[in-house]
Amino acid sequence: MKELRVSGPADILGFIPHALGFAPVRSFVFITVSRGRLGATLRVDAPAPATAPLDYAQRVTSYLAADENATGVLLAVYTDTETATNDRPFHAHVEAIIGELELAGMPLRDAWIITPAHWRNLLCDGDCGECEPQPLATITDSLLNAAMVFEGSNYQTPAPEFAPFTGAPGTEARILAAVPSGTMQSIAAARALWCLALEGSESPDEATALKLVATFQHVFVRDMLACDIVSDGTASPGDVILGTGGIAPDWNRVAKAEKIMRELVEAAPVGYRAPLQTLIGWIHFYRGTASAATQYYELALEDTPRYRLAELLSEVARRGAVAGVAQNPATAYRRKR
Structure with a gap:
């Protein structure tokens, strides 16, 4: 521009x-x-x-x-x-x-x-x-x-909305069966699957989408997958959540992660969407749009009442905190217009 x-x-x-x-x-x-x-x-x-x-x-x-x-x-x-x-x-x-x-x-x-x-x-x-x-x-x-x-700039951002689940019967059982066990091997496999999706050019197919939904249900694995969106794996969980510690996101990778997670939300039945909706809100927190982030946290809490990460990030937003990456002009998100 x-x-x-x-x-x-x-x-x-x-x-x-x-x-x-x-x-x-x-x-x-x-x-x-x-x-x-x-x-x-x-x-x-x-x-x-x-x-x-x-x-x-x-x-x-x-x-x-x-x-x-x-x-x-x-x-x-x-x-x-x-x-x-x-x-x-x-x-x-x-x-x-x-x-x-x-x-x-x-x-x-x-x-x-x-x-x-x-x-x-x-x-x-x-x-x-x-x-x-x-x-x-x-x-x-x-x-x-x-x-x-x-020049093409448009700031009319619609409220977050996801289509109701229309998947096949038995989807919940398939997700539960695919949740990582928490072993080092299962965590490594989950991260590899997620990185493959982030680096691929196509949307995940139905079977892969359900496996990814399952990986986000495990709290520790969820946090590692969030780390893989914005960091090279060396940042601490606290720095990843708050965008501190010198994190400099690849905003194209972040956008790809958000796109995939939106698709995964609609592939997930009620009760399994909260981790994904929370992390989409967290991405908006990174971008400096706390109001939009809060809307996603609210959706997550509707899906899974008392979902802990959504509660914690809602409190961060309520206190007016700004992600570290958003405070630094060198790492802050710049909208494409």
């Missing part, structure tokens, strides 16, 4: 959903700035009323500090409630953010609030016209948004 120019706030706000891959809701979205260019984009859940402003500000500042070239930051606050022109929602949290960013040497350059009906500047004092609410149409009609749509 050719370089696009930003001419004003509406262009920046039009850029955000294209950068994220979805339209944010109840979110704080930060964009780092360096030498007049937009840098990394970070989305976190808007703070809950009980969230300490300083804790929240320090956490997001630590994430933004991963962009070592940043000389400033822009902020867009998305809320699902209407606000009066002079209201400043999240005032204490925004003030804490301003202070922490100043200390970090990347001051907040500007901020806006986006509601269901309008957007406006969040920092002005009311003495200038910029505080007046602006219609949302100025964002969708902005030159940058139009240019990105023309």
